[in-house]
Amino acid sequence: MSQAATATISGPFAHNTNTVQRTMFTVVLALSPATLFNLYLFGWPSIFLFAVTIGACLATEAISLLLAGRPLWRTLTDGSAILTGWLLAMTLPPWAPWWIGVLGAVIAIPLSKQAFGGLGQNLFNPAMVARVALLVSFPVVMTAWIAPHPLFSDHSPSVQQSVAITFGGEMPDGVTAATALGYVKTELSRGVPVAESLTEYGRDTTLTYTPDLMDLATGYKPGSLGETSAVLILLGGLYLMRRRIITWHIPVTVLGTLFVMGTIFNLVDSSRFAPGLFHVFSGAAFLGAFFIATDYVTSPVSEKGQIIFGIGVGLLTWVIRTFAGYPEGMAFAVLLMNSVTPIIDQYTRPRLFGRTRKGEPLPIKVSP
């Protein structure tokens, strides 16, 4: 734009108090209760991994900015790298070794965000790209879910042991456990009907740890940081809606679709298909619906677009969980829908005032 054009200042001379930084940190705040609970649940190794992942995201962001010659401090403190790291950490197995966090950060920040031009420019959700890349490359490490080892409890690893776990890669024996989704999936592949494996999940003595129903509700169960405490995640999501950081459109459509698909197919054949509620309450569905699918940058801008997007994520999650090799379908579903976001945006623009959908002026209609 020319100088002359910028000479006169346009209004408005008022602004709401929202900023990018505030938005990001509100999301972080909303994630905090669930995070704290889970760090408690999985003890020092998970705390180390969490810190390493976020630290690595900040470090890689800083390096990318320096290399690109972009302003450092302002971007580093906008909260976006912290949030990406936070979300990524929440999808990792809590006792995964440190390099998983670092590698994830490298994939998420320089490769998935900065390479596209920085904040707001990336097509795909950086945390999910990182998670999927790690899952595909290191399937064993990335599915080594462990049973809860609450801090200060008898079987909680000491700080020294934890250092060995996170930084030495010494996973002790007999701590891993299957997540409910993974269990059902494995059992199904062995020919055990879903309904049976669901009841079995609580009783299977070959598993070192299995949660009872109460544990499933409170989140005292194996899983990633974000997947265990659906209730706390839900509370965080509701808080975000209250603060108007997100609207209902994406979370409700994601969970609703997942529930409806699950319920319908479960009614048709309960031996092959898990029930709707099971889908909604397992596998980080809440984290995905409230915190990941709602990522501003990679989801549609209009409310109508968000509804389509949410239905897509819910549908694909169900399909992937049910028919594909990965019990955890959310990350894939989000990435798939990210890729069509520009198209959704293009077809869901609101109608212009005084014009038809096609952009022609409305016909004149006189009051009766």
Added chain:
Amino acid sequence: MKLFPIRGGIHPDYHKELSGECAIETLPLPTRLYLPVQQHIGAPAEILVSEGETVKKGQLIARRQGQISAPHHAPTSGTVIAVTEVPAPHPSGLSQLTVVLEPDGHDEWVTTLPEPIADPFAVPAEVLAERVADCGIVGMGGATFPSAVKLQLGIRHRIDTLLINGAECEPYLTCDDRLMREHADEIIDGARIMAYALGAGRIVIGIEENKPQAIAAITVAATAFPQLEIAALPVKYPMGSERHLTLAITGLETPARKLTADLGVVVHNVATARAVYQAVRFGRPLITRVVTVSGEGIRTPKNIEAPIGTQVNDLIAFCGGFAQRPERIIQGGPMMGTPLPNLDVPVVKGTSGILALTAAEINDRPSDPCIRCGSCVNICACGLTPVELAARIRHDDLEGATKLGLLDCVSCGSCSWVCPSHIPLVHYFNYAKGALAAQDREQRKLERTKTLVEANTARQERLAAQRAAARKPKAAPGGEVSA
């Protein structure tokens, strides 16, 4: 009354409490008044007085030129001490031909004021429109379109509804609120006169719900007239935009590039209605207006009835000066108002407010990258996608921006207000609209040049042909004669 929803909208901090309870005060006569020739949309008025001349209050000092124009009158009696270029109340700070008047303190009315129209409902509509034109009334909500032109819309359109706009949806401004509370009868009389002139059977006064006293006062004043309805509007910016007000009250959506009049609806502001009342009932021209002087920068915010031409300086002094250093002085509301270059500019007919805003109130900061939060898309009352428009404009794709509705943007400022990245979206749009207008002018100039060149070529060819024709007879006469 049943209302219709409008899309989007925002809820800014209104700050109306700063001045809402301050009754309208009359400004003591300032020592100088500055009356620019152009205070309205349309052709500037033509000055009729010269330096040294004495004038009386209400005397015509500049007459309208052309159809869309408005005359100006002396707000008080005194001497014209200069007719000169003075900075206009416009962000550019450009000068304008201005009559500088030194009041003599007698405030003496001219004896040749037009006669009051005793029964306005018994005279032809044209008489009323002419009176409104003669009294220099323009849209006082800030649009400053000559009101008489809008009153004549009844000639070419069938108008059934007159909407009186008392929404006052801009933050800080309370001048219309006070007018409705204190002069409800006059507003309603003015509205009835305008409805009669337009041939409109229905009058609806739209007031946002955050002005309960105004609603009460207008309701009381309206009880005697069954054709009057009152619409308590939801508080939402930009409810006061003409098209959105029409939609909210009548359910009719004005087609792009058409007027509300095409739907049988005409909208006038409450202050305009009161000015019409004074013009018709007393023959008084528009020489004062109520201005809200507010903002955290002002020591004692007030609603002031000030003569047109009062310098902003004088208004601020009357409010006790500055309480703290203002970041900007704004004319109008904070959403659509314009920054003033300095305090020496005059109040004009469209000045609804003078705001001294502190940096904290404006809450400006450098912009961040767009995070595609979608807020701008979901709040735009015109259905635009500001985030996409801005991207097109940044790439100088004006055509693409136009396709996305650039010219349908009413510059209400909501998108800039809501953007968490503080991207100056409206600034982009205003720039692009300006660039389009310039392109348009350029295009027309090119076409004109082309026509001129073509005309010139045609003339040359004609001349050449004539010369050739003139030569031919010379060369051929022998032959012809011989033939």
